[in-house]
Amino acid sequence: MDKFKQNSVFIISLLLTLIFIIWGVFFTENLTKLTNSVYKSSIDYLGWVYLGATLFFVVFSIYLLFSKYGDIRLGRKTDKPDFTTGSWLSMLFGAGMGIGIVYWSVAEPVTHYTAPPYGKAYTVDAANTAMKYTFFHWGLDPWAIYTVIGLALAFFQYNKRLPAAISSAFHPILGDRIYGPIGKTIDILSIFATVFGIATSLGLGAMQVTAGMHAIFRIPNTLVIQLVVIVVATFLFIISINTGLEKGIKHLSNAAIILSVAIMLLILFVGPTLTVIKVFFNTTGLYISDFLHMSLRLNPFGEGKWIASWTLFYWAWWIAWAPFVGMFIARVSKGRTVREFVIGVLIVPTLGTCLWMSVFGGSALELVQKPGNRDLAKNIAENVNLSIFTFFDYLPLSSLLSILGFAVVAIYYITVADTATFVLGMLSEGGTLNPSNKIKMTWGVIQSALAAVLLFAGGLNVLQTASIAAALPFAIIMVVMCFSLLRGLKNEVEVQRGNKRNVQHL
Amino acid sequence: MKLYQVRKGQFVYYNNELHKVYGVKPMYKLSVHLIKLRDLTQHITNAASVERYIPRENDSFIFEHKIYTLKNNRKAEAGDFILINNPAPDTLDHYSLNEIEVVETVDNKGVITSDLNGIRHNEYLLMAPGRAPDSHPIDYQEVANIEVEDLDDKGRLINNPSGELSSKLGDIYKKKDSEFLVEVMVVAIKGQTIFLGGGLELSQEELMDTDKWEFQYNPFDK
Numbered sequence: 001m002d003k004f005k006q007n008s009v010f011i012i013s014l015l016l017t018l019i020f021i022i023w024g025v026f027f028t029e030n031l032t033k034l035t036n037s038v039y040k041s042s043i044d045y046l047g048w049v050y051l052g053a054t055l056f057f058v059v060f061s062i063y064l065l066f067s068k069y070g071d072i073r074l075g076r077k078t079d080k081p082d083f084t085t086g087s088w089l090s091m092l093f094g095a096g097m098g099i100g101i102v103y104w105s106v107a108e109p110v111t112h113y114t115a116p117p118y119g120k121a122y123t124v125d126a127a128n129t130a131m132k133y134t135f136f137h138w139g140l141d142p143w144a145i146y147t148v149i150g151l152a153l154a155f156f157q158y159n160k161r162l163p164a165a166i167s168s169a170f171h172p173i174l175g176d177r178i179y180g181p182i183g184k185t186i187d188i189l190s191i192f193a194t195v196f197g198i199a200t201s202l203g204l205g206a207m208q209v210t211a212g213m214h215a216i217f218r219i220p221n222t223l224v225i226q227l228v229v230i231v232v233a234t235f236l237f238i239i240s241i242n243t244g245l246e247k248g249i250k251h252l253s254n255a256a257i258i259l260s261v262a263i264m265l266l267i268l269f270v271g272p273t274l275t276v277i278k279v280f281f282n283t284t285g286l287y288i289s290d291f292l293h294m295s296l297r298l299n300p301f302g303e304g305k306w307i308a309s310w311t312l313f314y315w316a317w318w319i320a321w322a323p324f325v326g327m328f329i330a331r332v333s334k335g336r337t338v339r340e341f342v343i344g345v346l347i348v349p350t351l352g353t354c355l356w357m358s359v360f361g362g363s364a365l366e367l368v369q370k371p372g373n374r375d376l377a378k379n380i381a382e383n384v385n386l387s388i389f390t391f392f393d394y395l396p397l398s399s400l401l402s403i404l405g406f407a408v409v410a411i412y413y414i415t416v417a418d419t420a421t422f423v424l425g426m427l428s429e430g431g432t433l434n435p436s437n438k439i440k441m442t443w444g445v446i447q448s449a450l451a452a453v454l455l456f457a458g459g460l461n462v463l464q465t466a467s468i469a470a471a472l473p474f475a476i477i478m479v480v481m482c483f484s485l486l487r488g489l490k491n492e493v494e495v496q497r498g499n500k501r502n503v504q505h506l
Numbered sequence: 507m508k509l510y511q512v513r514k515g516q517f518v519y520y521n522n523e524l525h526k527v528y529g530v531k532p533m534y535k536l537s538v539h540l541i542k543l544r545d546l547t548q549h550i551t552n553a554a555s556v557e558r559y560i561p562r563e564n565d566s567f568i569f570e571h572k573i574y575t576l577k578n579n580r581k582a583e584a585g586d587f588i589l590i591n592n593p594a595p596d597t598l599d600h601y602s603l604n605e606i607e608v609v610e611t612v613d614n615k616g617v618i619t620s621d622l623n624g625i626r627h628n629e630y631l632l633m634a635p636g637r638a639p640d641s642h643p644i645d646y647q648e649v650a651n652i653e654v655e656d657l658d659d660k661g662r663l664i665n666n667p668s669g670e671l672s673s674k675l676g677d678i679y680k681k682k683d684s685e686f687l688v689e690v691m692v693v694a695i696k697g698q699t700i701f702l703g704g705g706l707e708l709s710q711e712e713l714m715d716t717d718k719w720e721f722q723y724n725p726f727d728k
Contacts, residue, residue, distance in 0.1 A: 249597055250597065334621075422596050433596075434618070435596075
């Protein structure tokens with residue numbers, strides 16, 4: 001019984017996930033049906049929750065940037081950052097966007113161009129709207145979600161010396177009850193969201209790796225190959241957990257970031273450079289001026305399908321992904337001040353993603369807008385997996401770009417899977433920094449299995465729906481977390497003021 | 507010709523004394539950056555003039571003016587220093603070979619240091635304060651021509667191997683064995699004699715006696 005109590009978070013979250021997997025394997029149709037109905041009701045009834053919460057996170061992060069809490073250092077007053085600012089920023093960028101940014105950077109603008117949220121498709125206006133919404137989905141909002149959760153985790157871990165678990169962020173509200181059933185429920189929900197967020201990413205990653213192999217080596221682009229990719233990758237990172245190759249993983253993730261930047265610069269120079277620059281400026285303007293409209297757009301008297309399959313999916317995915325990224329960001333941000341943290345996690349990566357999207361989206365839109373390329377646009381929108389490789393085919397140095405792109409996706413896949421097992425291990429053992437290898441391996445197998453099941457049950461759509469459903473409770477947890485964080489910061493300011501002089505001479 | 511590759515973290519002898527490599531900058535003539543463990547001063551040299559030493563159990567050495575013996579016979583406890591001699595960092599950990607850290611909490615699988623690294627019990631050697639009688643001193647490569655007195659850092663620290671080493675100008679101390687509140691600042695240091703504000707004058711050792719004086723803070727520390 002004692003043992004169960006100790007490991008209750010791990011056991012319960014494992015059981016929940018296992019039930020889901022078994023369901024997916026044996027009652028595939030039933031699962032697809034259920035996820036679809038969840039999907040529909042999430043559009044009809046709960047879309048506003050995601051929109052409201054996410055906008056709130058943006059406002060809250062910007063408030064923190066200018067608040068009096070900006071000078072609080074994460075960690076002891078004397079702590080220095082572990083990483084240089086440059087490598088810190090690139091790690092944040094890699095962790096936050098990873099596979100997704102490669103997957104969607106061409107597909108999303110082109111798909112919006114062929115099916116815009118409003119207005120006529122295949123027009124100049126549609127192209128501008130497409131870029132605007134791409135900026136919106138990859139801009140301030142996801143990074144604000146990461147800022148909130150990363151800051152809360154880092155603050156309670158480094159300043160209050162609490163375990164590295166999501167429940168620790170509720171200490172100002174719950175007190176020592178974070179170690180009791182309420183805290184454990186929070187941790188279980190966060191694990192559940194994380195497993196789905198990661199499975200979605202791994203699913204996308206497997207589709208992307210398969211597409212890359214199809215483009216380069218002409219290997220068939222089928223579900224079976226996708227499943228093989230998942231199995232092989234699982235073997236690889238389980239070996240790395242057991243043999244202490246973790247250091248190698250670190251080098252790999254650095255390599256992925258360097259390669260990504262190289263690809264971006266290469267496209268910037270061989271592609272339509274001037275268009276890209278124009279797109280970047282123009283879309284930034286559109287994004288800033290229409291930010292509120294896009295943030296609250298729900299289309300009450302019409303059909304909300306577009307919003308559900310794009311905006312809501314992204315918000316849910318970012319939230320599901322947030323415990324994982326937040327944990328990672330917190331881990332690398334010791335010694336930064338709150339202000340530095342918000343600038344580094346909210347502002348700089350937003351500029352980075354916008355630049356990335358301008359380069360990929362801008363060049364892709366320039367390409368599909370050329371007369372006679374309408375079919376190409378349609379082709380890209382219909383074969384999202386292949387989109388980036390299709391796009392590379394139309395650029396100079398296409399085979400080099402394809403190979404680089406494939407390498408980046410493959411590396412991101414492995415590093416994300418590996419880091420995820422570590423984070424899940426930490427979360428499920430009450431926030432210890434020494435998760436055991438057995439638990440890490442269990443999660444490694446589980447997350448791969450879940451990704452496989454979701455792909456098997458219907459690919460992208462099921463992936464999207466599953467993460468929307470799993471993220472909902474966690475969205476509400478995160479809103480409460482903001483208030484808890486605020487309370488903690490307030491208390492810290494008082495403590496720090498008190499430290500300066502606590503003896504009164506009478 | 508020595509074809510030895512120096513790596514960050516290694517313990518090496520340089521000028522007969524024990525140092526740790528804290529950085530290697532290839533391409534430079536003086537590429538090896540060292541820190542002397544005895545007093546944490548920085549030095550720079552090249553790979554040819556250092557000799558590697560792998561620290562093992564029961565070695566004793568001076569780190570930051572205090573003597574420690576490396577032990578492997580018990581688990582670390584909160585507040586202990588550890589030498590990470592066998593690092594296997596997890597993906598999100600940030601430590602490397604031969605880093606010296608302070609233990610904050612201990613659990614079954616490992617320790618968590620004050621830098622919040624999770625370190626398993628097989629990754630480190632405990633640095634037990636003091637020089638164990640049967641230990642193997644590794645401060646010097648060749649002990650023969652070193653005067654005995656020098657071996658233990660001018661002898662002074664034998665008395666107080668684990669206490670804080672020294673006060674510095676501006677430190678504020680509170681007198682503990684006094685009825686009314688006495689707070690003083692270190693205004694001058696002359697050898698072993700410390701001059702405190704208000705005309706107090708006492709020896710370094712006396713000020714370090716934690717029963718009598720308690721360090722408060724230093725207003726110049728930021």
